[in-house]
Amino acid sequence: MSHVVEFPQLFDRCAGIDVHKENVVVTVKINQKADQTRTFGTFTEDLQSLKSWLQAEQVTHLAMESTGVYWKPVFNILEDNFNLMLVNARHIKYVPGHKTDRKDSAWIAKLLASGLLKGSFIPPAQIREMRELFRYKKKQIGYRVSERNRLQKILEDANIKLGNVVSDLFGKSGWAIICAIIEEQSDPTLLAGLAKGRLKNKIPQLIQALNGKITDHHRFMLQTSKLALESIQQHIDRIDRRLEQYIQSHSTEVELLETIPGVGHETVKGIVSEIGFDMSVFPTADHLASWAGVCPGNNESAGKKKSSRVTQGNKMLKTVLVEAAWVATKVKTGWLKNKYYAIAARRGKKRALLAIAHKILVAVYHILKEGLPYKEPTPRIVTTN
Known part of the structure; x- marks a missing residue:
């Protein structure tokens, strides 16, 4: 029965x-x-x-x-x-x-x-609004990248090889040259004369790169792309100002988080817009790391460990943390950098980056919970008898 x-x-x-x-x-x-x-x-x-x-x-x-x-x-x-x-x-x-x-x-x-449900983390209304703003800003940045790629293709179509000489096509020199082309300037020598800073040392190469065949259609497309880029940048700046208003009342926490290597002001906005400032909603740093999807999974049956793949977690937060981890590996010295290279030698670069992202998030948790700045871990001293 x-x-x-x-x-x-x-x-x-x-x-x-x-x-x-x-x-x-x-x-x-x-x-x-x-x-x-x-x-x-x-x-x-x-x-x-x-x-x-x-x-x-x-x-x-x-x-x-x-x-x-x-x-x-x-x-x-x-x-x-x-x-x-x-x-x-x-x-x-x-x-x-x-x-x-x-x-x-x-x-x-x-x-x-019956008490068999586990609730998802839902941040307060203010943090949810920040999250929506930051994610929308990321979308706008993606649109900007697409539009810049389109503009570069137009220049290539006109056989303007500006990208071969200028490291940043949308820096001061590159943008000034593009604007001059839109305004119907086609003389390579005059266009190369708009170079600034160290780019002046490459005037001969610039003249060669700017000797193309520009048509009215190219100029029209370049101007249209330029207007689109300016509009997108206005949207990004407007969202940024709004985000700054939200974090003004948490300036102390923001400054403390910026003491973590690799974590700048933009990264802080990305992190707190996903998890907020109140860490009491996560029992431990491990719970937060699991929710974010930056720690190994746990899949064991009959005493055998089947998989340790990371969970899906919060994709936006994971992206922000991995970007911060990459920056942390580029500093001159630091525990996170040393840890990255130690793990990369054994497990590969991708897993090492995720491991550093995990450690950054753990640091974020303790900083927000304890109100103390980041402190480099003390290296363990191994004694031999």
């Missing part, structure tokens, strides 16, 4: 929410009573009605899965009135069989009541 195992209900009044684009299905689970399930629309008025119903039923705890972006407006309206848990959809997969929205919401409610 088979027995159905029933877990004790930890919350007397809780609810599970199955979120969709046009509606949400909610099941309220009250101890010793039959479940109640209702469907609401996703307009603000509908979500307010949902909140009123949950309050009338004296619900204290809610759980919902992170479905695309559709969970966000529901979360924003309910977060101030309930203990709301956002759960990774993979962690609440329903058992095989007949699947309906009603059953999904009831399953979420049952798992929540």
Whole structure:
């Protein structure tokens, strides 16, 4: 005879929410009573009605899965009135069989009541806004890179080999020459005369590189690309000013984080926009590293370790940390640099970079939690008898 195992209900009044684009299905689970399930629309008025119903039923705890972006407006309206848990959809997969929205919401409610759900980290509203700004800024930087590549292709099409001589095509000298070409200047000697600094030593090579065949079409395309680049830069600068407003009240923490090798002001904005300033939400630095996806995974069965691949984690945070790790390896001296080369010799450069990213994040955790600047670890002294 088979027995159905029933877990004790930890919350007397809780609810599970199955979120969709046009509606949400909610099941309220009250101890010793039959479940109640209702469907609401996703307009603000509908979500307010949902909140009123949950309050009338004296619900204290809610759980919902992170479905695309559709969970966000529901979360924003309910977060101030309930203990709301956002759960990774993979962690609440329903058992095989007949699947309906009603059953999904009831399953979420049952798992929540039994204490079998683990909530995702949801930072405060201010940090969520910073996160959106920083990620949008990264998108704009990507657009800028694409537009710069397009402009270089136009120059190549006109047989202007400026990139062969100028290390930074969009530095002061390179940009001045491009603007002059747009303004219908085609004399290679005059264009080369716009060189500044050490580039003046390469005037003969510049004259050769600028001797191309520029048409009106090329100038039109260059001007269009130039306008696009200027517009993108305005967007980036505007987002930057907004981000600075957010971190002004945390200037002490920002300065402390900048003491970590490889971590500059831009990196700090990227890190805190993903994890915030309050480290009490992560029990240990290892929990934070696991959430970020910068530490080895743990997959063991029958006493055998199957895989130690890193978890997926937070892609944006991982990218920012790896960039910081790369900068840290370029400083003249330092523990992180030495550690990188020691690991790279054994495990390869990619794994070494991820290991340094892990150590930077651990340092970030302790700095924010303890309010102390970065301190180089003391090398262990090995004694031999």
